[in-house]
Amino acid sequence: MPRPSGTRRWIRPILPAILLLLGTYCGTGASARSQPEFDGEEALALAKIQTDFGPRVPGSEAHRQAIDWMEAYLQPLAAVVQRQSFQIWNPHYQESADGVNLIASFYPEKTQRIMLCAHFDCRPEASAEYPPVLEPIDGAVDGAAGTAIMLHMAELLSAHEPAYGVDIVLFDGEDIGLSGAAPEYEHWFQGSRHFASFAKQSGYQPWFAILVDLVGDVQADYHQEPISLQYAPDVVKKVWDLAAELGITQFKQSRGSTVVDDHWILNRDAGIPAIDITESISDYPYWHTREDTWDKLSAESLEAVGRVLVAVLYP
Numbered sequence: 638m639p640r641p642s643g644t645r646r647w648i649r650p651i652l653p654a655i656l657l658l659l660g661t662y663c664g665t666g667a668s669a670r671s672q673p674e675f676d677g678e679e680a681l682a683l684a685k686i687q688t689d690f691g692p693r694v695p696g697s698e699a700h701r702q703a704i705d706w707m708e709a710y711l712q713p714l715a716a717v718v719q720r721q722s723f724q725i726w727n728p729h730y731q732e733s734a735d736g737v738n739l740i741a742s743f744y745p746e747k748t749q750r751i752m753l754c755a756h757f758d759c760r761p762e763a764s765a766e767y768p769p770v771l772e773p774i775d776g777a778v779d780g781a782a783g784t785a786i787m788l789h790m791a792e793l794l795s796a797h798e799p800a801y802g803v804d805i806v807l808f809d810g811e812d813i814g815l816s817g818a819a820p821e822y823e824h825w826f827q828g829s830r831h832f833a834s835f836a837k838q839s840g841y842q843p844w845f846a847i848l849v850d851l852v853g854d855v856q857a858d859y860h861q862e863p864i865s866l867q868y869a870p871d872v873v874k875k876v877w878d879l880a881a882e883l884g885i886t887q888f889k890q891s892r893g894s895t896v897v898d899d900h901w902i903l904n905r906d907a908g909i910p911a912i913d914i915t916e917s918i919s920d921y922p923y924w925h926t927r928e929d930t931w932d933k934l935s936a937e938s939l940e941a942v943g944r945v946l947v948a949v950l951y952p
């Protein structure tokens with residue numbers, strides 16, 4: 638539709654005055670609530686710092702260093718950062734280790750809250766190699782990438798007020814179970830199980846949760862994951878519709894294969910509607926191998942996920 642003739646002449650001079658007035662009535666929050674830009678290069682650098690620590694297997698020095706670094710990184714950005722400590726049982730080494738979920742809360746005064754989460758721990762066994770090798774993996778796509786996206790989101794959240802309150806939760810002990818532990822997946826998802834029982838006891842009930850895991854490799858495609866569709870179809874639709882509006886082609890409007898992950902625990906044990914942005918395991922050949930290394934990550938691919946999350950938080 639063409640612009641009606643005649644309006645252009647008078648609207649130009651008064652537009653700044655209208656914006657100024659709106660700014661006055663909306664208060665300073667109006668400018669702070671601008672939509673930030675997610676920088677894939679920044680996320681890539683944050684993933685590199687994690688893999689440089691070495692495999693973040695619970696009980697290792699790299700694991701302790703990564704937790705301290707993440708906590709120090711989040712502290713000046715979030716309103717509150719909590720360290721949720723618990724014991725992780727490692728069935729590979731037959732020993733327990735100190736586990737930590739990190740919870741960073743932004744704008745705690747906002748009652749409508751969205752939870753964003755990722756696991757940061759690394760698998761102690763390259764269980765998808767043939768034959769499996771009891772050696773820890775770097776977890777670049779499986780761990781560091783999702784965590785890096787969360788850490789960069791924390792930066793954006795601190796500088797730009799979102800429409801909702803946000804809690805970023807970094808889970809420990811996701812990837813430590815033995816292969817073939819289904820149907821209960823004993824020893825898997827130890828951090829999210831601990832968090833879910835805390836959420837249930839404390840009455841923590843965000844609007845919904847978005848888990849980001851197995852993301853950021855060059856070829857990544859994100860199909861709609863079946864457990865997410867089962868428990869939180871509206872959230873899947875919201876997220877994938879936003880991706881389509883942004884023209885982000887990595888988000889595919891089709892059903893993917895099931896990925897049993899921390900979002901299953903949040904849905905089942907805490908009643909938190911949770912979805913997983915993840916690629917199908919069969920599409921990432923380095924999954925649970927010693928080849929899941931930093932060079933598999935792409936800034937553009939990380940940015941695709943980050944831009945969708947920004948669109949969710951800043952409608």
Ligand SMILES: [Zn+2]
Pocket residue numbers: 760779812925
């Ligand atoms: Zn994994």
